[in-house]
Amino acid sequence: MDFFLxxxxxxxxxxxxxALVAVGLNLTFWTTKTLNFGQGAVxxxxxxxxxxxxxxxxxxxxxxxxxxxIVALVGxxxxxxxxxxxxxTAGSMGWVIATLGFGILLQGITSKFFxxxxxxxxxxxxxxxxVIDIGGQxxxxxxxxxFVVSILIIVVLEGLTRYTVLGTAIRGTAxxxxxxxxxxxxxxxxxxxxxxLSSILAGIAGILTAQISGTVDPAFGFELVLxxxxxxxxxxxxxxxxxxxxxxxxxxxxxxxxxxxxTAAEHGIAFALLIAMLALRPEGFFGRAEVSKA
Amino acid sequence: xxxxxxxxxxxxxxxALLLASPVASAQQTIKLxxxxxxxxxFNEFGEGNRRGVMLAIDEWNKKGGINGRKIxxxxxxxDQLVPDKAVQNMRRILDNKDIVAIIAPxxxxxxxxxxxxxxxxGRPTCNPLAQSPSVIYPxxxxxxxxxxxxxxxxxxxxxxxxxxxxxxxxYKNIGVIHESTAYGVTGAxxxxxSIAVTNPAAKVQIESYNQRSQDMTSQVARLxxxxxxxxxxxxxxxxxxxxxxxxxxxxxxxxxFGSTGAVxxxxxEGAGDLAIGTRSVSPDAFGKRPLSAYAxxxxxxxxxxxxxxxxxxxxxxxxxxSMAAIVxxxxxxxxxxxxxxxxxxxxxxxxxxxxxxxxxxxxxIAVPSITLTAQIHEAFKPEDLGLFEINKSAAGAxxxxxxxx
Numbered sequence: 001m002d003f004f005l006x007x008x009x010x011x012x013x014x015x016x017x018x019a020l021v022a023v024g025l026n027l028t029f030w031t032t033k034t035l036n037f038g039q040g041a042v043x044x045x046x047x048x049x050x051x052x053x054x055x056x057x058x059x060x061x062x063x064x065x066x067x068x069x070i071v072a073l074v075g076x077x078x079x080x081x082x083x084x085x086x087x088x089t090a091g092s093m094g095w096v097i098a099t100l101g102f103g104i105l106l107q108g109i110t111s112k113f114f115x116x117x118x119x120x121x122x123x124x125x126x127x128x129x130x131v132i133d134i135g136g137q138x139x140x141x142x143x144x145x146x147f148v149v150s151i152l153i154i155v156v157l158e159g160l161t162r163y164t165v166l167g168t169a170i171r172g173t174a175x176x177x178x179x180x181x182x183x184x185x186x187x188x189x190x191x192x193x194x195x196x197l198s199s200i201l202a203g204i205a206g207i208l209t210a211q212i213s214g215t216v217d218p219a220f221g222f223e224l225v226l227x228x229x230x231x232x233x234x235x236x237x238x239x240x241x242x243x244x245x246x247x248x249x250x251x252x253x254x255x256x257x258x259x260x261x262x263t264a265a266e267h268g269i270a271f272a273l274l275i276a277m278l279a280l281r282p283e284g285f286f287g288r289a290e291v292s293k294a
Numbered sequence: 295x296x297x298x299x300x301x302x303x304x305x306x307x308x309x310a311l312l313l314a315s316p317v318a319s320a321q322q323t324i325k326l327x328x329x330x331x332x333x334x335x336f337n338e339f340g341e342g343n344r345r346g347v348m349l350a351i352d353e354w355n356k357k358g359g360i361n362g363r364k365i366x367x368x369x370x371x372x373d374q375l376v377p378d379k380a381v382q383n384m385r386r387i388l389d390n391k392d393i394v395a396i397i398a399p400x401x402x403x404x405x406x407x408x409x410x411x412x413x414x415x416g417r418p419t420c421n422p423l424a425q426s427p428s429v430i431y432p433x434x435x436x437x438x439x440x441x442x443x444x445x446x447x448x449x450x451x452x453x454x455x456x457x458x459x460x461x462x463x464x465y466k467n468i469g470v471i472h473e474s475t476a477y478g479v480t481g482a483x484x485x486x487x488s489i490a491v492t493n494p495a496a497k498v499q500i501e502s503y504n505q506r507s508q509d510m511t512s513q514v515a516r517l518x519x520x521x522x523x524x525x526x527x528x529x530x531x532x533x534x535x536x537x538x539x540x541x542x543x544x545x546x547x548x549x550x551f552g553s554t555g556a557v558x559x560x561x562x563e564g565a566g567d568l569a570i571g572t573r574s575v576s577p578d579a580f581g582k583r584p585l586s587a588y589a590x591x592x593x594x595x596x597x598x599x600x601x602x603x604x605x606x607x608x609x610x611x612x613x614x615x616s617m618a619a620i621v622x623x624x625x626x627x628x629x630x631x632x633x634x635x636x637x638x639x640x641x642x643x644x645x646x647x648x649x650x651x652x653x654x655x656x657x658x659i660a661v662p663s664i665t666l667t668a669q670i671h672e673a674f675k676p677e678d679l680g681l682f683e684i685n686k687s688a689a690g691a692x693x694x695x696x697x698x699x
Contacts, residue, residue: 263513
């Protein structure tokens with residue numbers, strides 16, 4: 001039972017970070033029908049900025065805020081230079097390549113100026129030795145805090161999009177951008193805002209993950225964005241609840257497969273789930289099938 | 295109009311200038327080439343290798359080079375430890391016919407990817423770091439090695455034999471976590487064999503992970519469930535730090551061992567004080583104090599050139615042992631190749647390879663006495679490795695301390 005629980009807890013924790021990434025991907029999908037495949041580099045930049053700032057003696061809190069602020073700015077830049085021009089061309093190849101290229105550029109710049117070695121990441125939320133006893137089972141407070149923070153952010157974000165004027169504007173833009181413009185909504189600002197918010201979520205996901213691994217380097221985040229994408233597709237592209245459940249499912253199944261079957265299969269199982277979902281229910285658990293009118 | 299006399303004078307001046315041009319003098323230098331991980335997440339190995347090679351070249355040049363010819367690292371290309379990039383780089387290096395000797399890439403993956411082309415080319419090559427046995431003995435140790443490739447690396451076999459002897463002697467139920475690369479897979483298999491030889495009754499459970507995994511709960515939980523009494527990690531430093539942190543979160547307190555690739559600066563930086571008590575095998579000679587005069591000179595030269603950096607460590611009087619396996623091995627590689635060229639009196643591959651095969655008792659950094667023959671192309675032996683444990687100095691620095699077995 002301890003074995004099963006430890007796998008489920010670790011899976012849920014890691015999965016909640018995947019969910020956070022998936023929600024970030026959903027945000028830009030709502031407003032522009034694009035995904036920022038450079039999200040991995042955004043996570044990396046936030047985590048590395050935080051690590052470098054705290055290494056200079058700045059407090060963890062200020063380091064985290066500064067790291068998040070930096071990637072918020074990156075969100076504006078990626079929308080302006082990688083996504084907006086690419087949307088003027090037909091098809092999705094433009095923005096896929098542009099966002100991916102932007103991520104690679106960010107990685108390169110980071111390597112050039114800060115080196116490519118793994119940098120120790122500070123213990124922002126508790127230490128590895130901090131544990132809580134639940135039913136005789138020692139549970140790491142780092143895992144618990146990562147899970148709680150991720151869920152809290154997703155719930156608050158869902159509340160904002162459902163029950164505030166800003167959320168209504170975002171949903172309006174998502175449903176019909178042209179009508180939103182006619183109605184006088186500041187669509188460009190909303191689109192830009194969705195990229196900022198998406199980058200902030202990616203940045204927080206980066207910080208939470210670096211907390212588990214203990215180090216961060218310029219190649220950090222690539223696998224996370226893939227897992228976030230799997231979680232988003234599994235839950236249903238555009239659905240926050242779906243992203244949350246999809247992320248946790250991917251995390252838990254990955255750990256259970258690693259624990260009970262083979263650790264070598266732990267990562268591959270996420271992609272097996274992705275293929276199965278695309279074949280059997282392409283709209284995901286909570287997504288709606290797209291209807292095309294002739 | 296130019297007169298015939300002026301024309302002749304101009305021709306003579308042009309010829310003299312051509313002879314004195316840098317192109318002509320550059321052809322006189324003895325050129326080495328290398329592709330390695332100069333950037334990227336594993337540049338601790340590649341950049342460390344380049345520094346070792348440069349240190350050796352600078353020293354030989356200060357002594358006048360070889361028969362009056364200066365030595366030059368003509369190509370130092372970056373492959374980031376990616377096999378495809380290493381192959382592209384090696385093709386370019388081999389296209390340069392002026393390069394007379396080659397330093398192999400800093401890892402088993404890129405080394406194995408380039409070895410066949412190097413063997414086909416035939417130029418003398420030295421492997422500073424790749425541990426996989428196939429790098430030198432593609433058809434197994436019972437068959438001859440690649441004719442033109444020698445190795446200064448801590449071989450998987452030497453490391454696994456020593457680790458297997460130590461683990462098998464002390465523990466009955468051993469867990470091994472390895473990365474899913476050629477280095478990790480071969481290393482784990484060899485350790486298992488060595489444990490079986492030392493202690494046939496010992497149980498060995500093997501788990502794997504992909505490089506750069508952010509969480510290793512499954513691997514640690516499986517070993518915890520099997521109640522292993524020691525864990526060995528065959529991998530690289532940053533991943534080892536993740537495993538150590540996972541062990542702490544899961545309250546796994548069994549003795550922890552790491553391969554030489556794992557107990558490096560990224561592990562110490564990533565795991566911090568959790569690294570204390572971790573054991574590893576490392577070049578025995580470099581862990582002894584005082585160092586030999588030869589090793590001390592190497593250390594002093596390095597410190598003069600680069601200071602107390604991440605390869606050297608923060609303690610000026612006490613360089614970290616991982617320096618021997620990364621910078622020292624590459625230094626030894628360059629010295630072995632240059633020494634063979636000197637003894638051969640030629641840069642012709644066949645003559646240099648014949649001289650390499652007669653290397654006997656040459657002083658080295660990680661291997662105190664380097665001997666190679668036509669059959670033995672690996673300098674490292676299991677007895678060159680000693681057992682070390684990570685300790686914390688009074689100044690707060692983490693360092694490897696020799697352990698009396």
